[in-house]
Amino acid sequence: MIQKSTTLTIDGAEVAFTEGETLYEVAQRARRPIPTLCYDPRLEPFGSCRLCVVQVEGVRNPVASCTTPAAAGMVVHTSTEAIEHHRTTLLELVVSENRQVDVDPLRGYASQELTTLVDRYQARTGRFAGAQSGTSHSEDDNPFILRDYDLCISCNRCVRVCAEREGDYAIAAGGRGFQKQITTEFDSILKDSSCTFCGQCVQTCPTGALADKKALRAADIEEPIEKTRSVCPYCGVGCAVDLMTKGEQLVGIQPAMDGPANEGALCVKGQFAFDFVQHRDRLKQPLVRGVDGQLHETDWDTALDRAAEGFRQVADKHGRHAIYGVASGRTPSEADYCMQKFIRRGYGTHYIDNCSRA
Amino acid sequence: MSNPLVDMEKPDVIFCIGTNMTECHPVAATRLKKAVANGAKLIVADPRRIALAEMSDLYLPLRVGSDVALLLGMAHVIEREGLVDDAFMHERTAGFEEYLEHVRQFTPQWAESITGVPAADIEQAARWYGAAERGAIYYTLGITEHICGVDNVQSLCNLALMTGHIGREGTGINPMRGQNNIQGAGDAGAVPSNYPGFQAVDQPDNQAKFEKLYGRPMDAEKGITKVRALEGAGEHIFAMLIDGENTLVSDPDRKHCERALNALEHLVVIDIFLTETAELADVVFPATSWAETDGVSTNTERRIQRLRQAVPPPGQAKPDWWIISQIAQRLGFDGFEYSSAKDVFNELCSLSPIYAGLDWDRIEHGQYQWPVPHKDHPGTPILHQGEFKNGRGLFKVISYRDPAETISEEFPIWLTTGRRLQSYHTRTQTGRAQGIEYLLSEERLEIHPEDIASWGLKDGQWCRLSSARGSVEICVRATDRSPRGTVFASFSFNDVPINILTGSGYDPITETAELKVCPVRIEAL
Numbered sequence: 090m091i092q093k094s095t096t097l098t099i100d101g102a103e104v105a106f107t108e109g110e111t112l113y114e115v116a117q118r119a120r121r122p123i124p125t126l127c128y129d130p131r132l133e134p135f136g137s138c139r140l141c142v143v144q145v146e147g148v149r150n151p152v153a154s155c156t157t158p159a160a161a162g163m164v165v166h167t168s169t170e171a172i173e174h175h176r177t178t179l180l181e182l183v184v185s186e187n188r189q190v191d192v193d194p195l196r197g198y199a200s201q202e203l204t205t206l207v208d209r210y211q212a213r214t215g216r217f218a219g220a221q222s223g224t225s226h227s228e229d230d231n232p233f234i235l236r237d238y239d240l241c242i243s244c245n246r247c248v249r250v251c252a253e254r255e256g257d258y259a260i261a262a263g264g265r266g267f268q269k270q271i272t273t274e275f276d277s278i279l280k281d282s283s284c285t286f287c288g289q290c291v292q293t294c295p296t297g298a299l300a301d302k303k304a305l306r307a308a309d310i311e312e313p314i315e316k317t318r319s320v321c322p323y324c325g326v327g328c329a330v331d332l333m334t335k336g337e338q339l340v341g342i343q344p345a346m347d348g349p350a351n352e353g354a355l356c357v358k359g360q361f362a363f364d365f366v367q368h369r370d371r372l373k374q375p376l377v378r379g380v381d382g383q384l385h386e387t388d389w390d391t392a393l394d395r396a397a398e399g400f401r402q403v404a405d406k407h408g409r410h411a412i413y414g415v416a417s418g419r420t421p422s423e424a425d426y427c428m429q430k431f432i433r434r435g436y437g438t439h440y441i442d443n444c445s446r447a
Numbered sequence: 448m449s450n451p452l453v454d455m456e457k458p459d460v461i462f463c464i465g466t467n468m469t470e471c472h473p474v475a476a477t478r479l480k481k482a483v484a485n486g487a488k489l490i491v492a493d494p495r496r497i498a499l500a501e502m503s504d505l506y507l508p509l510r511v512g513s514d515v516a517l518l519l520g521m522a523h524v525i526e527r528e529g530l531v532d533d534a535f536m537h538e539r540t541a542g543f544e545e546y547l548e549h550v551r552q553f554t555p556q557w558a559e560s561i562t563g564v565p566a567a568d569i570e571q572a573a574r575w576y577g578a579a580e581r582g583a584i585y586y587t588l589g590i591t592e593h594i595c596g597v598d599n600v601q602s603l604c605n606l607a608l609m610t611g612h613i614g615r616e617g618t619g620i621n622p623m624r625g626q627n628n629i630q631g632a633g634d635a636g637a638v639p640s641n642y643p644g645f646q647a648v649d650q651p652d653n654q655a656k657f658e659k660l661y662g663r664p665m666d667a668e669k670g671i672t673k674v675r676a677l678e679g680a681g682e683h684i685f686a687m688l689i690d691g692e693n694t695l696v697s698d699p700d701r702k703h704c705e706r707a708l709n710a711l712e713h714l715v716v717i718d719i720f721l722t723e724t725a726e727l728a729d730v731v732f733p734a735t736s737w738a739e740t741d742g743v744s745t746n747t748e749r750r751i752q753r754l755r756q757a758v759p760p761p762g763q764a765k766p767d768w769w770i771i772s773q774i775a776q777r778l779g780f781d782g783f784e785y786s787s788a789k790d791v792f793n794e795l796c797s798l799s800p801i802y803a804g805l806d807w808d809r810i811e812h813g814q815y816q817w818p819v820p821h822k823d824h825p826g827t828p829i830l831h832q833g834e835f836k837n838g839r840g841l842f843k844v845i846s847y848r849d850p851a852e853t854i855s856e857e858f859p860i861w862l863t864t865g866r867r868l869q870s871y872h873t874r875t876q877t878g879r880a881q882g883i884e885y886l887l888s889e890e891r892l893e894i895h896p897e898d899i900a901s902w903g904l905k906d907g908q909w910c911r912l913s914s915a916r917g918s919v920e921i922c923v924r925a926t927d928r929s930p931r932g933t934v935f936a937s938f939s940f941n942d943v944p945i946n947i948l949t950g951s952g953y954d955p956i957t958e959t960a961e962l963k964v965c966p967v968r969i970e971a972l
Contacts, residue, residue, distance in 0.1 A: 232881060232885050254477055255480070256481070256484065319738065319753075319755045321627065324623075324625060324747075325624030327745075327747065332758075339757060349752075349813050350748065351474050357473075357868060357869060357886070358880075365876040365878075366736050366737065370720050372718065372731065372732075377731075389763065396777075400688075401778060403685045411685040413688075414687070415687060416635075416691075417692050418629030419691045419692075420628065420734075420767045421742020421767070422632070422742065422743045423766075423791035425637040428637055429638075430661070430782070431688065431774070433636075433642070433665060434661040434780050439639045439648050439666055441636075441638065442638060442670075442673035443638065444694075445626075
């Protein structure tokens with residue numbers, strides 16, 4: 090009895106659900122793909138793009154699956170001919186409003202969503218004349234976030250992520266219809282708003298209207314984008330990130346939506362302050378101090394011998410308690426482990442610390 | 448943290464003290480914002496009117512260095528109004544009778560006289576936290592960087608113990624760690640008091656274990672902290688191996704630090720840039736950076752995650768573990784024949800009880816929070832459930848002490864230091880990231896607008912800021928984030944070396960410097 094009261098039927102299959110789930114969430118679990126544009130699983134459902142509509146038996150008009158709660162005994166069809174026709178028409182309308190559909194995937198995590206759907210539904214028909222509903226803010230000279238609103242489809246994901254996830258409320262939607270614009274308070278540039286440049290709006294934008302300016306610097310590099318999962322190098326929260334590379338170049342960062350500590354969130358440092366890695370100031374060779382008192386580049390053998398010899402001499406002259414190791418809270422744990430082992434295995438002391446006292 | 452980050456969305460009362468979380472741990476702060484949006488009450492105690500204070504339900508603007516007094520006043524109210532969790536205290540703690548007797552003398556009115564926070568607000572904070580179903584405490588360096596840092600932490604523990612806000616979902620004592628792997632550095636044993644996995648060096652069985660593992664006699668006594676080592680440079684410390692720390696800029700009392708490093712006979716620095724500290728070294732080794740090396744880091748909630756190499760290192764740069772192991776091998780130390788980070792990490796797991804259930808492959812997806820005592824263990828998101836590690840939670844009787852230096856005729860203004868959202872520490876990294884300059888290009892001394900006027904200054908003017916240890920020149924910014932009589936600057940910019948001023952005193956137990964309190968004088972330039 091209990092089992093029966095918590096199931097519904099999706100495309101002929103009986104599926105269990107828990108109270109509070111939406112039809113969209115149940116369909117996702119049942120691997121019935123439903124297209125969306127205004128949906129981000131981290132945000133409250135919004136129900137504006139209407140792509141996720143499904144047919145529920147006994148209900149006259151199709152309903153938005155992202156906002157409709159699952160109910161016992163519902164019989165749902167996610168992909169009827171009428172629904173698919175409706176979705177194609179909607180996408181044709183969306184395309185008619187946009188300057189450009191194909192955008193560089195460097196623009197952001199979700200930037201290919203519209204392109205992918207338009208291709209799946211073959212919606213590049215030019216059936217509608219349309220008019221652009223957003224105006225790009227080329228005057229905003231911030232180095233991080235491109236505000237290319239000519240590509241905006243008014244899905245409000247940027248506004249919602251800023252409010253619901255970040256609590257910053259830096260941007261809002263103003264106007265209606267073709268006059269609708271995503272703006273800041275007083276229509277200013279982002280720097281003069283409460284924007285913290287966390288980049289969350291960029292990463293949720295499904296059309297690339299908001300884009301990662303730093304990553305786009307690598308748009309002309311021919312090689313494909315590869316992603317490597319790692320952890321942000323800054324504070325102790327431990328946000329999981331994907332490092333985007335083209336060949337041997339680190340070109341950008343995207344948040345890991347399944348990162349256990351951050352669940353897709355990042356801050357300005359984790360999102361945009363990555364390029365110290367390949368900065369020209371990086372040390373590339375060992376250095377030793379010469380008789381002239383200056384540091385000079387040398388080979389590894391010379392430098393390692395010199396380093397070891399110095400410790401040997403100090404230990405011989407002053408004893409094993411004259412040597413001290415300082416490990417780092419910035420290196421991986423293997424470096425810290427080796428440092429403490431160097432001191433303990435080498436000298437039998439506990440003359441070892443890290444930078445946590447400063 | 449005693450509790451995981453996801454728990455930040457679950458308390459009904461949140462008490463943040465000495466944490467500028469929206470700037471220093473912004474992603475964690477987003478969880479607090481959600482909790483507040485869902486109806487949790489937020490109490491914020493901080494000398495500065497930071498962003499967290501702006502979103503709080505109750506803001507307690509305490510004078511720098513007066514945390515113990517505030518917390519005693521709150522404990523007094525919790526005891527007086529019967530908001531203590533008797534069952535919890537009897538079942539799980541020890542020393543509560545003496546502690547409750549102790550706090551009876553510290554009325555909120557007394558606390559107001561020390562902290563400057565109105566007694567009524569102290570009472571309100573105590574009532575909310577004391578009566579909460581799930582009360583959680585979050586703190587950062589605003590609690591620890593004082594001569595009474597340990598007392599501050601212990602005072603917070605007392606509050607959690609007397610109310611039973613520990614060992615359950617959505618509660619706890621939660622320090623936010625400031626560096627990506629500072630937790631891992633402690634886990635790995637890079638501290639003077641513990642072998643890897645927090646095994647105390649002064650326990651004979653641990654000593655015997657590591658003598659066998661490392662094949663040599665080990666000291667039975669704790670080592671000395673870095674603070675003492677720098678003090679002893681040229682006297683009894685003559686060589687240092689420093690990995691990935693810009694000691695000179697990040698540590699207190701910069702002049703003292705420079706003298707110390709120069710007094711060494713041998714200094715070896717491993718880093719990714721030629722930092723101010725590396726410039727003083729006899730040998731500098733180029734290390735691989737983040738994104739260029741495989742490894743492991745532990746976050747503030749004790750979560751162990753893998754770092755992965757995405758790009759090749761520049762020139763001849765090598766991983767830190769390899770460099771240290773090579774020096775060790777050239778000194779004839781055995782046990783350093785590692786061929787990968789995986790080898791090193793697996794050795795760490797094999798001798799640390801808190802990592803005993805882990806190895807390189809098991810942490811692939813970052814799902815474990817230590818302790819993980821054996822292979823079938825799921826990890827420990829919430830500490831102290833059912834039982835404390837050492838049996839009972841111990842109350843400590845704490846009394847208020849003044850900071851090492853207090854304001855005087857010569858130095859009449861409180862300086863407190865900290866960090867800013869857009870820069871990280873000494874800017875060796877963020878200072879080299881394109882675009883950060885657009886958001887934050889220089890350091891400014893934050894002063895209350897009325898103080899600016901009454902001290903004969905103007906917004907944007909340069910001034911000389913002096914303490915008992917030295918002077919720096921800095922540009923002034925008017926902001927009511929600073930309270931009257933207290934000014935703020937970060938230590939990020941090398942051209943405004945704020946740590947020339949700091950270093951008035953150290954906590955006697957941790958030897959952490961009192962970086963949050965420094966009496967200064969300001970002169971217009």
